[in-house]
Amino acid sequence: MIKYFNRKTRKYEIEKVAGGTYLKWIYSSPLGMKILEIIIKKKIFSKLYGLFCDTRYSKKRIEPFIKDFNIDMSECPINYNDFRCFNDFFSRSLKQDARPINTNKKILISPVDGRLAAYEHINLNKIIQIKGFTYSLSELIKNNKISMNFTNGNCLIFRLCPTDYHRFHFIDWGKCEPYNKIKGNYYSVNPISLQNIPKLFCKNKREWSIFHSNNFGNVIYVEIGATCVGSIIQTYNPEKNISKGSEKGYFKFGGSTVILFFEKNKITVDRDILEQTKKGYETKVLLGERIGTQYVQ
Template identity: 60%
Template sequence: MIKVYNRKNKCYEIEDVAGEKYLNWLYSSTVGMSLLELLIKRKLFSKIYGMFCESKISKKKIYNFVKDFNIDTKNCKKSIEEFENFNDFFVRELTPEIRPIDKNKNHFISPGDGRITVYTNINLQNLVQIKGFNYSFSELINNKDLEKQYNKGTCILLRLCPTDYHRFHFIDSGICSSTNKVKGNYYSVNPIALKKINKLFCQNKREWSVFHSSNFSDILYVEVGATCVGSIIQTYKPNNKVEKGEEKGFFKFGGSTIILFLKNNVLKIDKDILKQSSLGFETKVLMGEKIGEKY
């Protein structure tokens, strides 16, 4: 059972987890963990499942998925009949009015839909994955120059569920560097897995880039893949000017995570998110909504 804070209703909700029984078995039983290490975490498994999700046969999966998780397809640019396969639906685009962008240049917005946890005054040698599990910046991104910049800064974790809108966006206007790719495994990023796999973010496939933000200095974007996420697709043009809210890329099928690093004394995170993070709860957010403001 995963409890998430709904900041709009000011209450806690129980998250509907896609494949919850399967995840519990896979990450808790001896047989499940053996299967995980032998096959599920491997690129081959995610690649094969990705091929299925790209096939016309997988279109049948859309209707049950929408029904089981009560997804409002009226917000999509395409009708449910227009999607060619499950991955086409999974990376669906939404109508702009559904995700309004807070245009105030001093407001920091969420880069995507998901569940957010924030850590401030971070120690880069002891970053929190989940309570009891830690990792270091150098294990996540082996770059000494970047490491110096973000010590005692802010770390934002945005976890995307399979049911979420899976495109991610720029939090400000600016220019983004080219993407660096790091090969890795394909563990789930669900809290069920985070409690079992040490240094999971450092083991999974990931991509990173530096965003030269107009109002929040240089921000390190890290996109982490997960089980069945065969591809992280970057749609932006490196070293070109982008506007706040513009699309950066998207994840194909599966849950995923975005990690943002900001320098010290750049960002003040909203108090409700900080409070829930300190209590060990994620806060549900939507792409484009304010989650903090400029110092």
């Protein structure tokens, strides 16, 4: 059971997990773990499933998925029947007014729809994955020189469920450097797997880039793939002027994660998010909503 905090209702809610029973068995049983290591974590497994989701035969999965997870299709600019395949539906765009962007330059916005855990004054060698498991930033991006610039900064972990809108966006105006690819496995990023696989984020396929934000300093964007994620697609233009809220890229099918690292004294995360993280709960957020502010001494 995954419980998260809903900021709007100020209540805790239970997440409906796609394939929850399967995930629990895979990541909690001896036989499941053997199958995970031999087959499921491998690139070929996710690639083949991704290829299937790109075919017209996968289209029949769209309507049941919408009904099972109560997805609001009024936010989408086209009818679900008009999608060519499941991946087209999964990586769908939204209507322009579906996610209002807070354009106040001092306000930090969420780059995605997802569940957020936030950490202040991070120890670069002990970044929290989940209670009991940590990893280092240099392991994650494989660049110790850049990592050192983020000592005592902030780390924001956004977990995207398969039911979420799966495009990720920029939090501010600025310019973004070209992205770096790191090959890896395809473990699930669900809390069930995070509790069982040490340094999971450092083991999975991922891409990272440095965003030179006008108002929040330099920010490391890390996009992490997961089981059945066919691809991480970057759609931004490197070194070009970027607007707050503009699209950076999207994931194909599967749950995924976006992690942002901020330098010391650049942002202040909203108190309710920090309090819920300390209690062990993620906070549900939507693209464009306020999650913090520019740091003020």
